[in-house]
Amino acid sequence: MRVPESFAVSTWLKWVDAFHLSFTGNSLRGRLLRLLLSSSGLFLLIVSLLAYVNSHHEADELFDAQLAESARVLLDQASTGISERPSVVSDSDHPTLEYERKIAFQIRDREGNLLLRSATTPERSLSEHSEGFSNSLIEGKKWRVFSHWNRDHTLQIQVGQLHEIRNELAGKIALSLLVPFLLAIPLVAPLIWFSIERGLKPVNWVSDEVKQRAVENLKPIVITDVPEEVRPLIDSINTLLSRLEYSFENERRFTADAAHELRTPLAALKTQAQVALRASETGQRKKALEQVISGVDRATHLVQQLLTLARLDPQFARVENSKFVLHQVIVRVLSDLATEALAKKIELTFEEDCGALVKGDAEMVGILASNLVRNAIRYTPEHGKVEVRIGEDDDAVWLHVIDNGPGIDPEERSHVFERFYRTLGNRVSGSGLGLSIVKRIADLHHARVELDSGENGGGLWVRVRFPKR
Amino acid sequence: MRILLVEDDEALGDGVREGLVQERFTVDWVKDGKEALSALEAEDYGLMILDLGLPRLSGIDLLKLIRSRGMGLPVIILTARDTVADRILGLDCGADDYVIKPFDLDELAARIRALTRRKMGRAEPLLVHENITLDPAAHKVTLDGEEVALSPREFAVLRELLENSGIVLSRDRLEQSLYGWNEEVESNALEVHIHHLRRKLGAKLIKTIRGVGYVIQKD
Numbered sequence: 011m012r013v014p015e016s017f018a019v020s021t022w023l024k025w026v027d028a029f030h031l032s033f034t035g036n037s038l039r040g041r042l043l044r045l046l047l048s049s050s051g052l053f054l055l056i057v058s059l060l061a062y063v064n065s066h067h068e069a070d071e072l073f074d075a076q077l078a079e080s081a082r083v084l085l086d087q088a089s090t091g092i093s094e095r096p097s098v099v100s101d102s103d104h105p106t107l108e109y110e111r112k113i114a115f116q117i118r119d120r121e122g123n124l125l126l127r128s129a130t131t132p133e134r135s136l137s138e139h140s141e142g143f144s145n146s147l148i149e150g151k152k153w154r155v156f157s158h159w160n161r162d163h164t165l166q167i168q169v170g171q172l173h174e175i176r177n178e179l180a181g182k183i184a185l186s187l188l189v190p191f192l193l194a195i196p197l198v199a200p201l202i203w204f205s206i207e208r209g210l211k212p213v214n215w216v217s218d219e220v221k222q223r224a225v226e227n228l229k230p231i232v233i234t235d236v237p238e239e240v241r242p243l244i245d246s247i248n249t250l251l252s253r254l255e256y257s258f259e260n261e262r263r264f265t266a267d268a269a270h271e272l273r274t275p276l277a278a279l280k281t282q283a284q285v286a287l288r289a290s291e292t293g294q295r296k297k298a299l300e301q302v303i304s305g306v307d308r309a310t311h312l313v314q315q316l317l318t319l320a321r322l323d324p325q326f327a328r329v330e331n332s333k334f335v336l337h338q339v340i341v342r343v344l345s346d347l348a349t350e351a352l353a354k355k356i357e358l359t360f361e362e363d364c365g366a367l368v369k370g371d372a373e374m375v376g377i378l379a380s381n382l383v384r385n386a387i388r389y390t391p392e393h394g395k396v397e398v399r400i401g402e403d404d405d406a407v408w409l410h411v412i413d414n415g416p417g418i419d420p421e422e423r424s425h426v427f428e429r430f431y432r433t434l435g436n437r438v439s440g441s442g443l444g445l446s447i448v449k450r451i452a453d454l455h456h457a458r459v460e461l462d463s464g465e466n467g468g469g470l471w472v473r474v475r476f477p478k479r
Numbered sequence: 480m481r482i483l484l485v486e487d488d489e490a491l492g493d494g495v496r497e498g499l500v501q502e503r504f505t506v507d508w509v510k511d512g513k514e515a516l517s518a519l520e521a522e523d524y525g526l527m528i529l530d531l532g533l534p535r536l537s538g539i540d541l542l543k544l545i546r547s548r549g550m551g552l553p554v555i556i557l558t559a560r561d562t563v564a565d566r567i568l569g570l571d572c573g574a575d576d577y578v579i580k581p582f583d584l585d586e587l588a589a590r591i592r593a594l595t596r597r598k599m600g601r602a603e604p605l606l607v608h609e610n611i612t613l614d615p616a617a618h619k620v621t622l623d624g625e626e627v628a629l630s631p632r633e634f635a636v637l638r639e640l641l642e643n644s645g646i647v648l649s650r651d652r653l654e655q656s657l658y659g660w661n662e663e664v665e666s667n668a669l670e671v672h673i674h675h676l677r678r679k680l681g682a683k684l685i686k687t688i689r690g691v692g693y694v695i696q697k698d
Contacts, residue, residue, distance in 0.1 A: 278488060282490065
């Protein structure tokens, strides 16, 4: 029967280990166990203290009554036959009861002469008090004394008892109450531990459920019959999971879209390179190689825009931090783009200064403005016009970019912010990301972007409103 | 053979067209689905290369439309969409082949040749007629094992006639297969090409059927 034996041993060891861990580790189980054990320990302490005080009090009353009783009985008997010569009453040699011989007494006459005393009693007076209860210290020991005169005031009796007897008794009573409790502790501790184990089962279910999950499993945790205390935890884990899933999905789609969008420029590069390689005429080879170079430029621009978009992740946004002067940002953007406009002989204008402050990130708003203006320059034919205006009203700072290019059809306006969307029949090669970048930056700034046609019906009028709040 | 290329990307469309012209094909290039539809209605194409993400009329919709109208020309889809589901959708909508960007121009040409072979009911990659052999992949023609130098146009005419051997091809049909939209058709150019072919490969090879066209008879 070796196997079950070693199984039992290992199970036992496991339990001991878990029990030990409960005291040392930072586990909920350990905390509960420590708290319950220490509070029940404290409870025991208080109970025994109270028991001691109470029994002491009861013992006091009992013994006091006994003292008074003994005094009266002794005095009555002494009054009838007492000799003038002091005599000693011996205590019984073999007390039958534990507390029996613990009483001492003295009987004196009116002058204070000692007439009678018990054997264990000292000769000096037990108490200064002549009537009633008192405490006194004799030969280093505490005594409780009852003094009493007989009716005609001829004899006085003092009955005394050592205090330690009372303490001993009270202590014994308290101890006898405490012992079952003390015995119970080693039995109760595993019981408490077991109950905690049972009680914390739902927490284990949750942690097992989370532990067993594959990394890519972001479906919500479904555990019915969860205690109220654990429910909020599951709810917030589920909320977190669904947010994670959304952002993973977004990321996945973005990567897929991006890779997809890179395929066409790459295909064009490869094709043009192969055409150049096989071309027999110099003219054809030169043309193909030029196409290769512009293809590389195009792919570079696309990668650049992808990186910009990736960096606009809300986690990295420093939107709430600062305020900046919109005018300065626009001036910087326009000076960067001036050469592109000049090359197409486009008239680029910027309205007068406005000191409006925008809350957010100057660099990001710069990217937004530069995408809008670059688009305007791209889509506007030669000798066209691109106009930038900024200003503020009661609740927003606004930026307008107006061009007289082909504009965007009203039904297409809602789609142009989608990634990689390109308008119909346009011959301009763009990344298809410019307006998504604009939208993303605007969203991060809680700004609104509106597309409209230009002043006389043609062209595009982009309005961005940064709320002041 | 005349090919319709439907691709909205400028640089890629230009590259594919140039590459296929180098392969002795005649290529017309359109940039959206509707243009492609009118081109298909107006001309007779031997094959279509179709991008899927097209403005105005998507590649899949165009494909469904032409198949429902009974146009049977071979179609090669050329796309960046690489999932299995996309490929299945493309093929099930009537495409004959599916090429994913970026692709190799040589491979694309080989696939075009393979589809052409199948369309003509051939398995043999070389076009052989008596002592003449035409290798569409290598652009080579041999007579009794000796290579014969042909101009690209002469090669195209010979290939067209050999692929359709036994069928009389009209002058119009031959010219259509030779010249794209922006190419000027010189009058009697076809006769000149036929004349050169007869001189180089023997007078009896190509028969003239007066008032109808030209034919190379089956072996």
